[in-house]
Amino acid sequence: MHRWPPHLVRKTEHKTVYSDNQQCIIINKVDLLDSAELAEAEQLAELYRGIGYETLLASVTERRGLETLPTLLKDKTALLAGNSGVGKSELLNMLVPGAGARTQAISEAHLSGMHTTTFSEMYDLPFGGRLIDIPGVKGFGTFNFEREEVSHFFREIFSVGRGCRYGNCLHLNEPGCAVREALERGEIAQSRYNSYLNMLDDEDEGKYRAAY
Ligand SMILES: Nc1nc2c(ncn2[C@@H]2O[C@H](COP(=O)(O)OP(=O)(O)OP(=O)(O)O)[C@@H](O)[C@H]2O)c(=O)[nH]1
Ligand SMILES: [Mg+2]
Numbered sequence: 001m002h003r004w005p006p007h008l009v010r011k012t013e014h015k016t017v018y019s020d021n022q023q024c025i026i027i028n029k030v031d032l033l034d035s036a037e038l039a040e041a042e043q044l045a046e047l048y049r050g051i052g053y054e055t056l057l058a059s060v061t062e063r064r065g066l067e068t069l070p071t072l073l074k075d076k077t078a079l080l081a082g083n084s085g086v087g088k089s090e091l092l093n094m095l096v097p098g099a100g101a102r103t104q105a106i107s108e109a110h111l112s113g114m115h116t117t118t119f120s121e122m123y124d125l126p127f128g129g130r131l132i133d134i135p136g137v138k139g140f141g142t143f144n145f146e147r148e149e150v151s152h153f154f155r156e157i158f159s160v161g162r163g164c165r166y167g168n169c170l171h172l173n174e175p176g177c178a179v180r181e182a183l184e185r186g187e188i189a190q191s192r193y194n195s196y197l198n199m200l201d202d203e204d205e206g207k208y209r210a211a212y
């Protein structure tokens with residue numbers, strides 16, 4: 001079973017921050033969780049809701065937790081993003097009867113070393129709108145941004161960070177850092193701040209622009 005992939009949320013968050021699009025986070029396969037894991041998932045959902053993301057706990061195979069999706073997707077063009085095997089194509093097949101997108105158990109997919117969906121395809125939603133199924137993303141990918149821009153991918157850190165004394169504050173130990181203050185008051189989640197630090201430290205993947 002997949003562990004929660006906060007890095008993936010960050011990844012799509014990054015993309016949506018830049019495109020100014022709406023993002024809905026779906027935590028799928030809750031049918032596989034025991035009660036402790038479900039509680040953990042619910043906490044995570046609350047965290048992201050608090051930041052302002054529509055967040056659903058769902059089971060596509062059991063048709064649960066997805067009741068609001070048609071309203072969210074109606075007359076929009078949306079993209080299904082997420083790791084390979086999380087159930088994107090399964091969700092597409094649920095929303096678009098007859099789409100017939102291939103789905104595959106993770107174990108089989110991993111044996112072949114391939115993503116089940118190998119190219120992106122757009123489908124018309126029966127209630128209006130379009131949905132694009134894409135091959136699962138692997139790992140973090142290569143980005144092209146400055147260290148000062150990492151906070152742009154964390155909605156709440158970005159908005160609180162406007163109150164920092166220095167415009168180029170990295171929210172580490174700088175004086176007058178509004179982010180650290182908000183963290184101490186519990187207004188920014190420690191887990192989000194840790195993710196932020198991880199991403200800031202993670203320089204070996206060539207994510208940052210080379211200095212020139
Ligand atoms: N238990 C459970 N299994 C699910 C659920 N949703 C999807 N699956 C299964 O997970 C496996 C992978 O689903 P896919 O829809 O192929 O995954 P994908 O995200 O499209 O994967 P790629 O095309 O490789 O990116 C399939 O065997 C699905 O039947 C769910 O809610 N619960
Ligand atoms: Mg797929």
Ligand SMILES: [Zn+2]
Pocket residue numbers: 161164165169170171172174176177178179180
């Ligand atoms: Zn700061």
